[in-house]
Every structure is written in structure tokens, then in C-alpha cells.
Amino acid sequence: MTVTTTQKDLEGLTLTFVTEFDAPVERVWQLWADPRKLERWWGPPSWPATFTQYDFVEGGAASYFMTGPDGSKPAGWWTISFIDAPHRLEFDDGFADEDGYPVEAMGAVHGVVTFETVGSGTRMTVTSHFQSREQFDQMAQMGMEEGMREALGQMDAILADVAV
Amino acid sequence: MSDDLDRLFHALSDATRRDIVARVMLQEQSVSALAARYAMSFAAVQKHVTVLEKATLVSKQRRGREQIVSGNPHSILRAREALETYEEIWRGRTERMRDLLTDDTPPAQAPAATSDPEGPTS
Numbered sequence: 001m002t003v004t005t006t007q008k009d010l011e012g013l014t015l016t017f018v019t020e021f022d023a024p025v026e027r028v029w030q031l032w033a034d035p036r037k038l039e040r041w042w043g044p045p046s047w048p049a050t051f052t053q054y055d056f057v058e059g060g061a062a063s064y065f066m067t068g069p070d071g072s073k074p075a076g077w078w079t080i081s082f083i084d085a086p087h088r089l090e091f092d093d094g095f096a097d098e099d100g101y102p103v104e105a106m107g108a109v110h111g112v113v114t115f116e117t118v119g120s121g122t123r124m125t126v127t128s129h130f131q132s133r134e135q136f137d138q139m140a141q142m143g144m145e146e147g148m149r150e151a152l153g154q155m156d157a158i159l160a161d162v163a164v
Numbered sequence: 165m166s167d168d169l170d171r172l173f174h175a176l177s178d179a180t181r182r183d184i185v186a187r188v189m190l191q192e193q194s195v196s197a198l199a200a201r202y203a204m205s206f207a208a209v210q211k212h213v214t215v216l217e218k219a220t221l222v223s224k225q226r227r228g229r230e231q232i233v234s235g236n237p238h239s240i241l242r243a244r245e246a247l248e249t250y251e252e253i254w255r256g257r258t259e260r261m262r263d264l265l266t267d268d269t270p271p272a273q274a275p276a277a278t279s280d281p282e283g284p285t286s
Contacts, residue, residue: 019258023265031261041260137169
């Protein structure tokens with residue numbers, strides 16, 4: 001399967017990922033709508049996510065925590081801002097403290113997810129809008145701590161548009 | 165820490181600067197050789213090089229009458245890591261989503277519903 005980063009806008013702080021699944025739109029939508037399915041993919045196997053609250057309606061709130069290999073439990077929250085089943089979902093995703101309250105200093109990443117039928121499958125586009133480079137950096141650091149890094153790819157990732 | 169990365173991203177947010185970085189990563193070049201490549205003044209190119217220098221993307225040294233610019237791969241790696249980490253997160257997520265779509269059987273144990281520090285082995 002290919003995950004294509006269609007847009008990496010350093011200035012606009014927007015990252016876009018496009019994925020195609022060999023499954024109908026409704027089934028891909030369910031991976032987001034059903035918290036039991038969601039928690040099976042949101043965190044990697046070494047950092048499984050547990051959603052303790054999941055109110056899948058516009059304006060609804062979600063709370064989750066991840067369980068690290070060291071037993072630490074970083075927590076997060078969502079606010080679902082837009083639902084057009086099974087085509088579009090928008091939500092804010094942020095960090096929470098031990099009591100589940102949002103950590104304001106970290107802000108939130110605004111996610112926009114769209115689902116389109118392509119042949120017999122589904123094209124899912126996830127766009128993450130960051131509020132600041134600092135936030136982007138912090139999120140990246142979290143990712144590193146979660147041990148999700150694999151081998152680095154091509155240098156083109158950053159130097160994509162070198163004039164020849 | 166974040167200031168460093170901020171400078172890094174700012175330095176790389178300009179197409180000319182990215183081009184300069186790409187060129188000096190391949191081979192060190194004098195500022196005048198770089199300036200000859202762009203439709204802007206020598207002074208403007210020099211300013212770009214200074215921004216890159218402050219972000220530790222390149223270093224500049226005098227050699228006779230020339231200022232030689234060379235790349236610092238370590239800094240590029242850092243900027244790339246920040247971007248690619250986020251990419252990896254989503255790559256992992258979409259791969260797990262695909263696995264779920266092809267195999268919709270429930271897991272042997274509910275994720276993290278156990279105090280087992282190993283977590284599920286799904």
C-alpha cells in the first residue's frame with residue numbers, strides 16, 4: 001500500500017497524506033466511527049491507545065490514553081467539529097494532563113479526513129494543520145519517543161524542489 | 165531546542181535557500197559561484213547564506229578572496245526527521261488500518277485493557 005504525502009507545506013504547517021484502501025467507503029469510515037476499531041490503529045502495537053470516552057457527534061468529545069512499553073500513559077483528547085458520514089470528518093487532537101484536561105500550551109492539531117470511492121476501494125485523505133512550528137516540533141518529538149521511526153527516506157523529503 | 169528547529173524551518177522555507185543547501189550538500193561552492201546561478205544580487209545571495217549559516221545548515225569559511233560555503237548534513241537530518249516522524253506515524257496508522265480491513269476478527273485481548281506492560285501482540 002502506498003501512503004503518499006501530497007503536500008508538505010513548511011510555511012503553512014500542513015501535512016497531507018493520501019491512502020487507498022481495497023474496501024468500501026463505509027468500512028473505512030467505521031475505522032474512525034467505532035472507538036473499538038479506532039484504538040486498534042491509532043497507536044502502534046508498542047503504544048496501544050485506549051479511548052475512555054468517544055462521543056462521535058458534532059461537538060462531541062473523546063478522551064484517550066496510550067500505554068507505553070515503560071508503563072507511562074500519555075493522554076490525549078479530541079473534539080469532533082464536523083461529521084458528514086461517510087465522507088468527511090474534522091476534529092481537533094491535543095494532549096491532556098494526567099486528569100484528562102487539555103494541555104493548553106501544546107495547542108491542538110486540526111485534522112480533516114475525507115473519504116472518496118475510487119473503483120471498488122476508498123481513497124482516504126488526512127490533512128493535519130499545525131498551529132506553530134514549535135507545536136510541530138513537539139509532536140515530532142512525541143513521535144520519536146513513541147519509537148515510530150524507521151529508516152530515513154530520501155533527502156528529497158526536504159529538498160524536493162531543487163531547481164535544476 | 166525549539167528555537168533551533170524554528171530557525172531550521174524558517175531557513176528552509178525559501179526556495180532559493182533550499183536550492184543553495186542542496187547544491188552545497190553535493191559540493192562546497194563559493195558565494196560568487198552560487199550568486200551566478202540566481203537572478204538576484206550577490207548581496208541578496210550572501211544574505212540567504214547568512215540565514216542558512218545561522219540555522220547551522222551550512223558553514224562558510226574564507227579561502228583567499230573567496231567565501232566557500234559547505235553543507236552541514238547533520239542539520240538537514242534534524243529538519244527531515246521532524247517531518248518524517250510525522251509521516252511515519254501516519255504510515256504506521258494506515259498500515260494498521262489496512263490490516264484491520266483485511267482481517268476484521270476481534271483481537272485476542274482488548275488493547276491496554278490489561279496491566280500487561282507488553283500491551284497486545286496484535
